[in-house]
Amino acid sequence: MTTFTSAISINKPINEVYNYLADFNNHQKLMPDSIQEWVSTTDEASFSIPNMAKLSLKIDNRAENQEIVIKPAAKPPFALELKWSLSPNNDQTDVVFTINAELSMMLKMLASGPLQKLADHETQSLKALLA
Incomplete structure (x- = not known):
């Protein structure tokens, strides 16, 4: 498995961040x-x-x-798991978004950059939306 992570802190209570992420319509x-x-x-x-x-x-x-753990609902091009992990930090919420992907050597070379960019984009978007 190849792992891509992105971590942020958001100035919102943990239940507010969790409730937003728990609804796929918000993603x-x-x-x-x-x-x-x-x-x-x-x-x-x-x-x-x-x-x-x-x-x-x-x-x-x-x-x-x-x-919140997200998995494929239909067969993906490669094995994949997405996970949002939340932890309280005083008045903030620490958020870690992780993408685990089973990539062949060829796919790893092609997809590593875009998957890391996706992880970073999602956390930065979350931070901006909940600011």
């Missing part, structure tokens, strides 16, 4: 502008990445005010 606002064909419910989302793939994801596990 479209975290995605880069290049994401197309977004369709979501509270628990699932599907979208396409131009010139790459169409993905269907589902929230696999919610641990209130701690973490």
